[in-house]
Amino acid sequence: MNNADLLLLAIAIPALTPFLLAACGKQPNLRDTVSVLASIATFAAVLPLLLAVIDGARPAISLIEVMPGLVLGFEIEPLGMLFATVASGLWIPTALYSIGYMRGAHEKKQTRFAICFAIAIASAIGIAFSGNLFTLFIFYEVLTISTYPLVAHKETPEAKKGARTYLAILMTTSILFLLVALIWTWNIAGTTEFRAGGILDGRLDPVYAPFLLALFAFGIGKAALMPFHRWLPAAMVAPTPVSALLHAVAVVKAGVFTMLKVGTYIFGVGFLGKTGASDWLVWLAAASILIASIVALTKDDLKARLAYSTVSQLSYITLGMALAVQMGVIGGAMHIVTHAMGKIALFMCAGAIYVAAHKTKISQLDGLGRKMPVTFACFTIAALSIIGLPPFAGAWSKWYLMIAAADANQLIIIGVLMVSSLLNVAYLLPIPARAFFLKPKEDKAHGDAAASRIEEAPLLCLLPICFAALGCIVLFFTIGGLYEYLLSIPIRPESLP
Amino acid sequence: MPEYLTPALAYVAAALLVPFVPKGALRGLYLAIVPLAGILIFWGLTPGTYNAFNVMGMQIGLMRVDALSQLFGLAFSVAAILAALYAWHLRDTIQQIATLLYAGSAMGAVFAADLITLFVFWEGTAIASVFLIWARRTEGSFAAGMRYLIVQIGSGVILIAGIVLLYRETGSIAFTAMELGSPATWTILAAIGIKCAFPFLHNWMHDAYPSATVTGTVVLSIFTTKLAIYALLRGFPGTELLIYIGIAMALFPIVFALLENDLRRVLTYSLNSQLGFMVVGAGIGTPLAINGAAAHAVASIFYQGLLFMSVGAILFRTGTARATALGGLYRTMPLTMIFCLVGAASISALPLTSGFVSKSMILSAGGYEKMFPVWIALLAASIGAILHTGLRLPYLAFFGSDGGLRPKEAPGGMLAAMGLTAALCIAIGVMPAAFYALLPNDVPYEPYTFSHTIVQLQLVAFVALAFALAVKRGLLPKAERGIVLDTDWIYRRLLSAILGSIGRLIAGLWKGAGRMIASSLNWGAGIVYHLHGPRGPFARTWPTGAMVMVVAFLLGMTLVVTYI
Amino acid sequence: MMSLIEANLPALQVVLPLVAAPLCALLGRGDRSWAFACLVTFVTFAVSVALFAETYAGTIISYRMGGWEIPLGIEYRVDRLNAFVLLIISGSAALVLPYARRIVAAEIPAERQPLFYTAFLLCITGLLGITITGDAFNIFVFLEISSLATYALVASGSWVNKRALTAAYNYLIMGTVGATFFVIGVGMLYMITGTLNLADLAVRIVEHGDSSTLRMGFVFILIGIGLKLAMFPLHLWLPNAYAYAPSAVTAFLAATATKAAVYVMLRFMFTVFGFDYEFQADTLRMVVLPLAVIAMFAASIVAIFQDNLKRMLAYSSIAQIGYILLGLTFLTETGLTASIVHLFNHAVTKAALFMVAGCFVLSAGTCSISKLGGIGRDMPWTTAAFVVGGLSLIGLPLTVGFISKWYLVLAALELGWWPVALMIMASSLLAIIYVWRVIEAAYLQPAPEGVVRKEAPLSMLIPTWIFIGLSIWFGINAMLTSTAAGRAASALIDSSHILWKE
């Protein structure tokens, strides 16, 4: 089996899984086994591809020519491979977690849930492997549509409202801006292929470059750049596994991944740097980082706080791209991985808290750490990773983003990153601190004995959480390999100013 | 293949195993033995950098062994053992783990040969230590812990920013002496300055330390600030600016220490003032001054620790550290009183105590360099230290007006820890030569000259006399319930008031804007609905005649356009 | 025999349904007439396919009716453009008729059904005739044939709802006004040139030069055809006609009637008038362009507030016609490609959607959105078809709607018409709203109590899904449609004399 076949397989497995799931929708055990097996099979197909890409292979395949010159095709390059690995790799723990969560929380329509989930993963991998912007756009939209039922899953009025906001913002931005940007790119470059060094250099008048970039930056609504970030908190009405994988990993990372792709392979880092087209984006991303953090501070709902934290963290990656230096791309790409690991753990913890204790507000968590020590220990680890503290993975990506800011001579941005870390501390760490160290308000009458009985979430929820938390630590020590790998992202250094 | 066995690793590994060691004597022993094992790892190694390897093009060195790092490593280890003894009674696993992680991080930072490793452990001390504050498990300590954490992590992120800049500037991340001048080094100095409690960056200490648990405060007092002193000695020896900072730092806390009612807070101010001496030493930068600063740091770990331990013992038995509630405790806690007095003597630099042999080096270094203002200021600071910690603190706690409390003597573990620490303070004072042999620079120094001894005795005695008279005549501030404003007012009151009002303003504007947008949207939607809704002109079924009129109108208009 | 058929294909295309229509009326019982009509449309479709295949390479078939010489006799002229339109019309007919049996049986009394199918065939005849003929007056004749048949078809909706009669009456008035305007315009052209053959007209108009009569004729033809293709604000007849006509009729009309009119518009604008004079382009850009943009928005917004699914889709059609006209006013090859490809894409999509509405009417007895709650569970396939069609209407990738929007925006960007490009996109956002209202109702709203709804019969589902399949297939592989449209567009551009063309 050659690499091109593997590539198709990696997309086909999750894309075909829904049919299997639908077929065995009546038997929950079989259905859940299928979705776990599918996640493992997908990862098994992605892994050899990763090894091949590390060895320098660039598998490509074109499926069909949709319109003259516009091909639906895939080509793997390091960045996409990374995203695919993250999305498919984290699908396995999430699949396990979903089972624990959905059963623990007695959710309805679990088959529909599993089906849409698989489609979403398939489209995320499709985005990762897209050989051109056109293909990427197609999968981008599929991802939006396939996650809509997941967001609306509970079918309550709030769920419907949240899903409506979700769809409205993602659709509006992608159609109003991204599609226009895509067509504009096609119009001036005659291609939408991803090429090292970009396709716009020499074709696009630098005067228009900031505008095209703006269309992209706002069009990629999934990157949740302010002011188009509202969908992310709105999507928090979804069941937690959805928030965990999709809104901490697949969907939002698809957004920032696209952002990185556009910066690296459409504009080209050199072109952006030369023309200063992304200068404004640096400041917008910085503002987005800070404002979202401040908003997060004011949220008492755990998932809402995590959502705003995600908004803030995503802008790090956008910032990395906008800085238009190699280290920015590397830092951004690294942040995709490290943030994914940390945020998925945080969301899973939020879900575990809901399943085990039915708590959703931070102010209700006092003393819960005694009952759920493992969950909150993992929460602490993941939070520290998100803040960017050693020895947790997040420290490295922040390091490279800071290096990028230094390379781009943006000392103020270094300051922004510093302040943001402190804001992260302020909104993340009180959560476990309260849980561990404060006494529950309502329980004061009862003795400590009742409060300290261990009542963790089901094991299927707990194990993935531990896995993700452990990942945050392991990644810190093994980051060297990732860095070497990211150096292979072609940015055509000769095009740099 | 790099090796990773460092004291820090040993501590971290040991910390992870703590929950599996049964609570009680076994765990107490375990906690005391870990630092001992740590000493074995680095003691006796020939100077050099061990466990070095390359990460992403950066040269990492986990263990640099030289006289300075070994001195601090040893002091931290011994202090960790004493702290473990002091906390023998403790049954709180979280605090025990945090203590080990905290000590381990401090050790790791001391042995770091590069700035990245330093940063890692720098943040490690911040995170691990906050648990000692939170472990008090009250709303107040939760908030104080958050403030402390933000400041400490703030120091860490400023450090990393400095490292980034330095790395981009010089291409190296080695942790060596730096010159102030570039943004990079200024940033790094600021980071160290926070941990070192430079004036205006100091308040985290006075806010957080008294908010920790009984044992937590003792542990906290050992590591963080001394680590910062170590970093200054390593990174910025001989930086003139430090002299002025150090002087200010030695002087200003005196007033606060004299005003404070909370004895633990008195001790933090006194600690702050002592740190000023060390900063001055680092700033002078001569071999003697460096030796003095290092020696004073080590000595102060112990005597300051001893003082914190004795106040902690009082708190442990009486439930309060407020001077107003205490007094007359000599009756029932004589041992604690004696140990406290040893500590007080040490900080007063009474001959035959550790303070005498270390502090005099810094004063001498200033004297040799003929820095009169420095010397006189430090002398005044010494007088302050004798006054507020050497005399006022034991007086208020153990003598003074009888508070009526008759607590039991401190538990055995505490007494043992205090006794050993007191013995150590005296041993250093009695045998300075052995102590000096550990110092980084090979500079001969003899503390016990006749004149030296006699003037120091004069100083202490006259200050004591002044204290006695002042107490009688009411020339000292009375101990009374209340707090003293410090720079934390800026962020606890001023900033929160400003931010609060800005927040309210923004929230108001936001709400107003939201309402306005919503109402204008509603209005717009109303118009749209009016026009396009099922009964609107765009959607209504028009009478046939009207339809034809529209057609005619359009025809006319088009004709006009065509003919123009 | 074969060669005889081959030689007379253009004539057969029209004559076959024309002759079949009265026969159908004679067949009596419903099912028999239905089967016959089906057969006829299949054959007609086969003829169209043959014509399309013949002209795809670029051949132009010129067929002289009765052997009379041009320009005296009537010429049937098939080139890439109208072969494409013929294909759309006959193809839609061939799919709608099989679909029609069950729904017609439910909506129209059995004894009236033969007449219904007769009218249907006549309508097909008219539409095909409009498209195939190369003679201006002949166009008028066929226009009347198709219109009269359509009035009858719309009026036959009165067995269900009496308002169909007023709708048909209004349609009659407006259609007649339109046809009259058209024939006045043609008359004026005849005054100047003395010919009715389109190709001949094109040559003679150039020879004749600019005159006020020419301008007058231009305007009358523009408005006349505009009425027929429901150009905003001449669309007023359409919503009720579509809403109250029998469901099968709506599906067919939505796919074809306006499309044939658009074809006539294209033919007249580019081939006959040819943009020899600036006033033509100016009129298009100053009148049609703003109207098209207004249509895109105004009609879409109206659609948002509609409760009747068929009416909603009707307003959506008006908006979509806005796109087609917009592409035309760009007067560039890409713009025309967009218009032509959207002719096809919209036909496919809208036919499918109206068919879904018909399925709802049959099973649920209503197509009021507020009463369709939870129908996604009861009629999964039908509702799924609606979802896909709706996505195509929005213009999401992998559907034909995306292809149209791609070309349309590309055309706007090529000209540097930024605001227009953004407005095209903004109006498709409105489509999201009206489509999503239905989807949300169908899947997330609880079903009304005590309602039993069964999945639509296969005879209706299969044609629906063929249309849906087409709209996906040509969304994924748009080479055929976009190449065909592109070639037709370039042929049109070549036949015109756009002044500012380099």
Place this chain on the structure above:
Amino acid sequence: MTGSPETQSKSMPGSILLGIDTARGGRIVTWCLLLICAGLAAAGFTGHLHGYFEIEELPAFYGWFGFLVAIGLGIAAKIIGIFLKRKEDYYGAGSTNLEEHPASDLGMEASDA
């Protein structure tokens, strides 16, 4: 409340110092200090005190300098205290200034228990 406080105190381990905190005890301590100071001042003249600065040559410089500075610091603190002292509830509830140390962290026992 049985027995006088004095008899209770007799049994305490630190009873050797009893009375030091009375006014009389204070006077004794003060007089002792005066004596020590005088002795040390005198001792200063027995040998040459070599310092770093000329000021150290002044007779009993450390003694009177220490005395004056100590008194000065005390007065300065008193004055500054007027401006800086606040009530314990200044920072509102949820501040460690105000709350008692939680009993769970303590081992409060009275000596005669």
